[in-house]
Amino acid sequence: MTVFIIRRLLQAIVVVFLMSLIVFFGVNVIGDPVDMLINPEADQAEIERTIRALGLDKPIHEQYLFFLKGVASGDFGKSFIFGEPALKLILHHMPATIELALVSLVMAIVLGIPLGLYAGLFPDQRISRAIMAGSILGFSLPTFWVGLMMIMLFAVYLGWLPSTGRGDMAEFLGIRSSLWTRDGLSHLFMPALNLALTNISLVIRLTRAGVREAMHQDYIKFARAKGLTTRRVVGVHLMKNILIPIVTVLGLEFGNLLAFSVVTETIFAWPGMGKLLIDSLLQLDRPVVVAYLMIIVLFFVIINLVVDILYSVLDPRVRLRDQGT
Amino acid sequence: MTVLSVEGLQTHFFTRAGVVKAVDGVDFAIERGKVMGLVGESGSGKSVTGFSIIGLVDPPGRVVGGSIRFQGEELIGASDRRMRELRGSKVAMIFQDPMMTLNPVLRIDTQMIEAILAHRDVPKREAWAQARDGLAQVGIPSPEERLRAYPHQLSGGMRQRVAIAIAFLNNPDLIVADEPTTALDVTIQAQIIHVAQMLCRARGAALIWITHDLAVVAGLADRISVMYAGRVVEAGPTDDVIDHPRHPYTVGLLGSVPSANRRGEKLTQIPGMTPNMLDLPPGCAFRERCPRASDACLTVPQITAAEAGHPIRCHHPHGAAVPA
Ligand SMILES: Nc1ncnc2c1ncn2[C@@H]1O[C@H](COP(=O)(O)OP(=O)(O)O)[C@@H](O)[C@H]1O
Ligand code: SF4
Ligand SMILES: [Mg+2]
Numbered sequence: 001m002t003v004f005i006i007r008r009l010l011q012a013i014v015v016v017f018l019m020s021l022i023v024f025f026g027v028n029v030i031g032d033p034v035d036m037l038i039n040p041e042a043d044q045a046e047i048e049r050t051i052r053a054l055g056l057d058k059p060i061h062e063q064y065l066f067f068l069k070g071v072a073s074g075d076f077g078k079s080f081i082f083g084e085p086a087l088k089l090i091l092h093h094m095p096a097t098i099e100l101a102l103v104s105l106v107m108a109i110v111l112g113i114p115l116g117l118y119a120g121l122f123p124d125q126r127i128s129r130a131i132m133a134g135s136i137l138g139f140s141l142p143t144f145w146v147g148l149m150m151i152m153l154f155a156v157y158l159g160w161l162p163s164t165g166r167g168d169m170a171e172f173l174g175i176r177s178s179l180w181t182r183d184g185l186s187h188l189f190m191p192a193l194n195l196a197l198t199n200i201s202l203v204i205r206l207t208r209a210g211v212r213e214a215m216h217q218d219y220i221k222f223a224r225a226k227g228l229t230t231r232r233v234v235g236v237h238l239m240k241n242i243l244i245p246i247v248t249v250l251g252l253e254f255g256n257l258l259a260f261s262v263v264t265e266t267i268f269a270w271p272g273m274g275k276l277l278i279d280s281l282l283q284l285d286r287p288v289v290v291a292y293l294m295i296i297v298l299f300f301v302i303i304n305l306v307v308d309i310l311y312s313v314l315d316p317r318v319r320l321r322d323q324g325t
Numbered sequence: 326m327t328v329l330s331v332e333g334l335q336t337h338f339f340t341r342a343g344v345v346k347a348v349d350g351v352d353f354a355i356e357r358g359k360v361m362g363l364v365g366e367s368g369s370g371k372s373v374t375g376f377s378i379i380g381l382v383d384p385p386g387r388v389v390g391g392s393i394r395f396q397g398e399e400l401i402g403a404s405d406r407r408m409r410e411l412r413g414s415k416v417a418m419i420f421q422d423p424m425m426t427l428n429p430v431l432r433i434d435t436q437m438i439e440a441i442l443a444h445r446d447v448p449k450r451e452a453w454a455q456a457r458d459g460l461a462q463v464g465i466p467s468p469e470e471r472l473r474a475y476p477h478q479l480s481g482g483m484r485q486r487v488a489i490a491i492a493f494l495n496n497p498d499l500i501v502a503d504e505p506t507t508a509l510d511v512t513i514q515a516q517i518i519h520v521a522q523m524l525c526r527a528r529g530a531a532l533i534w535i536t537h538d539l540a541v542v543a544g545l546a547d548r549i550s551v552m553y554a555g556r557v558v559e560a561g562p563t564d565d566v567i568d569h570p571r572h573p574y575t576v577g578l579l580g581s582v583p584s585a586n587r588r589g590e591k592l593t594q595i596p597g598m599t600p601n602m603l604d605l606p607p608g609c610a611f612r613e614r615c616p617r618a619s620d621a622c623l624t625v626p627q628i629t630a631a632e633a634g635h636p637i638r639c640h641h642p643h644g645a646a647v648p649a
């Protein structure tokens with residue numbers, strides 16, 4: 001297992017390196033940040049001074065090498081706009097996004113699993129059909145549209161929930177978060193639910209499919225033949241088996257939650273990394289965009305690794321093996 | 326003492342395509358400490374009969390008629406709670422495919438200990454010790470080590486031994502073994518049969534051994550019930566049924582079994598196919614495959630017992646005049 005982890009980490013470094021190459025040159029193609037940054041009235045001398053200050057006068061491959069050298073020491077360059085280190089900016093916005101993604105993940109689990117379980121155990125009930133129909137909607141309606149509708153209904157029409165920002169925060173166990181205040185929670189609820197919608201639907205469908213399949217397995221019937229309570233049969237024998245695919249998929253989805261919180265953060269003006277990314281993209285703030293994308297790649301790599309390990313913990317038949325040659 | 330008596334049992338499946346009368350009039354009784362072989366081709370309703378007894382027929386199936394009396398207590402219509410109490414403690418079942426019966430993600434100790442704790446209020450350590458002894462009794466070497474294993478770490482034969490050990494954990498009075506050796510190698514089969522038989526004798530448990538293979542029960546069972554298309558068509562003491570089969574279906578089944586005292590004779594297959602349970606022909610369900618069929622067979626034959634304790638369902642049983 002140690003060999004497995006080391007190998008995966010080495011692979012991760014290669015992936016991150018390749019990503020940096022693609023992202024760095026890719027962003028460069030989008031446009032010239034100088035046009036955005038410089039006062040149209042500025043004279044030639046001033047423009048050149050700015051270009052030099054940002055290091056944009058050097059050939060692109062030199063810029064890249066310079067960038068790589070920086071990255072090696074944890075320096076992704078300074079934001080063109082804010083003049084602050086890009087990494088610091090991102091780390092500053094990261095807690096808000098992680099908070100949002102985590103709450104969404106929890107929602108997906110605490111709503112998705114019970115609903116899916118019900119739909120799977122009682123497939124002919126009308127409620128089950130409603131749950132399944134709802135999950136199809138959750139899949140197919142675009143996130144941004146649902147987000148806007150939620151704002152219209154809960155913020156504008158009913159006036160129950162605030163529609164923008166993070167609200168009050170407090171510190172608890174050394175973590176500063178909206179989770180610890182009523183106001184913060186009321187701000188968190190809508191964006192988190194919006195972000196969670198597809199995942200709730202996903203978990204419902206995975207759980208239901210798992211239950212339907214496992215119910216007819218001999219080991220469930222044998223467990224019942226032992227005279228176990230329904231509670232134990234469902235809660236232990238069934239759940240332990242269907243949790244395997246759910247954990248795997250949800251783990252991978254967590255990366256998506258982080259990455260695709262962009263839309264939700266924009267709609268709800270949630271001050272996270274996603275919103276920072278959009279703002280930076282619009283202003284061609286290359287260091288921030290590059291740093292953001294590389295951090296997301298890093299997240300994905302780590303999450304994949306954790307999911308693999310978790311998978312082997314949940315399923316005793318799986319042994320982590322070196323998949324190399 | 327009669328442990329279980331089944332009378333006129335009917336278990337039907339209400340499917341989209343129609344009603345499948347998987348069990349449609351099954352009678353038998355089994356005494357304490359005895360072994361009954363329930364024999365029939367695949368699809369004849371043996372498993373459904375077994376599940377009816379332990380109350381685990383799942384929708385769209387339902388027990389629609391008859392009576393199942395276990396130690397004098399009627400089980401049809403018994404509460405879910407009562408059935409759960411009985412299952413695994415007084416009545417246990419062993420399944421066909423040992424590769425599928427144990428939960429792949431739970432250790433053997435978990436699956437054994439929970440079976441004890443579901444019925445008896447004993448400390449977990451005590452339950453663990455009983456699980457260990459249970460494994461030792463079915464001939465599993467180093468049981469303490471096996472308790473920590475996951476099912477996939479054991480062979481098919483070992484897993485079936487574990488399933489048998491689980492079935493015996495709470496000292497049941499009745500065990501329903503649903504083709505427990507069908508999925509195993511021949512050499513392992515004999516060992517499994519031996520273990521089950523030995524434990525039943527030692528504990529005085531009654532055993533219903535379901536199989537499609539008459540040869541298996543010939544040396545094991547005290548009585549045999551032969552099932553065809555959801556009905557028991559012939560039943561009797563094992564020697565009687567094997568040596569003097571009366572029902573044409575039993576005769577056909579015996580003809581397809583190799584045997585020492587008929588060495589050199591040709592093995593014969595019963596012609597035709599097992600009937601479609603959705604669309605049974607009227608009258609005797611065996612009619613289209615029966616060499617003795619006549620017009621009388623267009624009506625369902627009733628149970629008759631020319632000899633005591635050897636009932637048959639046939640208009641023209643062997644030993645009676647062949648129809649013109
Ligand atoms: N869940 C079910 N739905 C519909 N029909 C079923 C179901 N389970 C069993 N049956 C029917 O019951 C009949 C008897 O099945 P079974 O008892 O498993 O046969 P055996 O164990 O003798 O091979 C089969 O022919 C099958 O058509
Ligand atoms: S009743 Fe007729 S068809 Fe059925 S087994 Fe007897 S002889 Fe054959
Ligand atoms: Mg069967």
